[in-house]
Amino acid sequence: MNPGDRVRVDHPDGHEEGTLMPSTTADHLVVKLAGGYNVGVARADADVEVVERAAREVDATEAPEEGAATSVEFDDDLPTVTLVSTGGTIASTVDYRTGAVTARFDAEDVLRAVPELAGRANYRGRVVANILSENMKPAVWQTLAETVYEEVAGGADGIVVMHGTDTMAHSATAMSLMLDVPVPIVFTGSQRSADRPSSDNVMNAVCAVEAATADHAETLVCMHAGLSDDSCALHRGTRVRKNHTSRRDAFETVGARPLGSVNYETGAVTFRRDHTPRGDDDPAVHPALETDVALFKFAPGTGVEALNRLAGHAGVVIEGTGLGHVSTELIPRVEELVESGTVVAMTSQCLEGRVCDRVYDTGRDLLDAGVVEAGDTLPSAAYVKLMWVLANADDPRTAMQRDLANELQARSVPWT
Numbered sequence: 170m171n172p173g174d175r176v177r178v179d180h181p182d183g184h185e186e187g188t189l190m191p192s193t194t195a196d197h198l199v200v201k202l203a204g205g206y207n208v209g210v211a212r213a214d215a216d217v218e219v220v221e222r223a224a225r226e227v228d229a230t231e232a233p234e235e236g237a238a239t240s241v242e243f244d245d246d247l248p249t250v251t252l253v254s255t256g257g258t259i260a261s262t263v264d265y266r267t268g269a270v271t272a273r274f275d276a277e278d279v280l281r282a283v284p285e286l287a288g289r290a291n292y293r294g295r296v297v298a299n300i301l302s303e304n305m306k307p308a309v310w311q312t313l314a315e316t317v318y319e320e321v322a323g324g325a326d327g328i329v330v331m332h333g334t335d336t337m338a339h340s341a342t343a344m345s346l347m348l349d350v351p352v353p354i355v356f357t358g359s360q361r362s363a364d365r366p367s368s369d370n371v372m373n374a375v376c377a378v379e380a381a382t383a384d385h386a387e388t389l390v391c392m393h394a395g396l397s398d399d400s401c402a403l404h405r406g407t408r409v410r411k412n413h414t415s416r417r418d419a420f421e422t423v424g425a426r427p428l429g430s431v432n433y434e435t436g437a438v439t440f441r442r443d444h445t446p447r448g449d450d451d452p453a454v455h456p457a458l459e460t461d462v463a464l465f466k467f468a469p470g471t472g473v474e475a476l477n478r479l480a481g482h483a484g485v486v487i488e489g490t491g492l493g494h495v496s497t498e499l500i501p502r503v504e505e506l507v508e509s510g511t512v513v514a515m516t517s518q519c520l521e522g523r524v525c526d527r528v529y530d531t532g533r534d535l536l537d538a539g540v541v542e543a544g545d546t547l548p549s550a551a552y553v554k555l556m557w558v559l560a561n562a563d564d565p566r567t568a569m570q571r572d573l574a575n576e577l578q579a580r581s582v583p584w585t
Contacts, residue, residue, distance in 0.1 A: 175221035248326035302333025318454035327381030341406025345574035351448035376401035376431035383438035402427040407576035459559035493524035507539030
């Protein structure tokens with residue numbers, strides 16, 4: 170027997186059935202039960218029967234290096250999905266059945282760890298990074314974009330990006346801007362690791378693969394839609410925000426309902442609004458970024474010295490109050506930033522609605538100072554967008570006021 174096998178263990182106090190854990194020792198068997206908890210049984214008292222063999226033995230030390238590609242035997246009748254790992258909880262516990270922790274994986278590891286994925290697609294595996302999401306950097310976005318481009322150009326029918334949840338929205342925005350591909354790109358992650366009975370990783374991974382094989386060419390975030398294990402919501406990558414630190418349904422679309430959903434039981438993918446269909450165009454990648462961009466959050470009492478530290482930046486996104494305001498005493502310094510060549514874009518700290526600096530005197534003064542209104546673009550999306558337009562647009566100021574990847578809605582209207 171090997172870790173990952175499903176076993177029945179009879180012992181003097183009864184019996185247990187579950188998955189044999191890698192933490193099994195010469196003296197004790199460790200079994201993960203269906204509820205997610207582990208039990209230990211002394212080998213000397215145990216009679217063990219292997220109920221089901223694992224797909225293969227996996228040695229975590231044999232995991233591929235970053236940038237490596239792996240695949241499994243293909244079925245010509247199935248679509249091909251590339252699973253791209255950047256790290257995070259969902260990748261650091263990629264053996265979803267046993268709870269074995271390894272931050273790198275190949276395509277066969279995923280199939281063994283998540284047997285529910287078998288038969289849904291052919292799989293390739295790519296490792297872009299092995300980091301927690303708070304360590305994500307623009308340079309990794311560029312590598313990720315190049316990797317996705319290579320996989321789509323190489324025939325992948327869809328991409329699933331496994332990513333830590335804390336900065337997933339930033340990365341999804343980056344891919345929305347940097348890539349023009351005719352197939353789905355679906356980000357997914359895990360709020361709770363596989364060793365917890367309430368883990369969301371298996372369902373999120375399965376739903377993400379279903380979304381990656383559906384008829385669309387959107388860049389989406391696929392995470393739990395509610396507290397139950399019944400469906401995942403599909404959020405546009407440029408309109409999503411993580412709104413809770415630990416709930417499984419932490420992600421929400423801001424300014425609208427999610428674009429669609431995936432039924433976990435049936436695998437059905439449903440869209441509630443217009444979306445970009447699959448196409449047959451050649452993929453393109455535009456990875457250039459100007460990384461000298463700052464995100465500045467105004468708060469009552471913020472002094473001029475805080476803005477002084479932003480001097481010389483190529484771009485600054487201000488997260489202002491309400492309709493897009495900062496205190497009056499900061500406006501002359503903002504104007505100096507603009508006159509020095511810094512592109513300054515205004516967003517709002519409010520979760521709903523849009524910037525409109527034409528209502529109050531403060532807003533009008535900010536417009537006169539050269540601040541660019543970013544509409545209802547989320548601050549995180551505006552931060553990434555400003556990096557991209559500074560490197561790719563002829564007129565970054567104008568580009569910040571245009572919708573490039575569904576990050577800027579034409580109108581803010583009530584929704585239910």
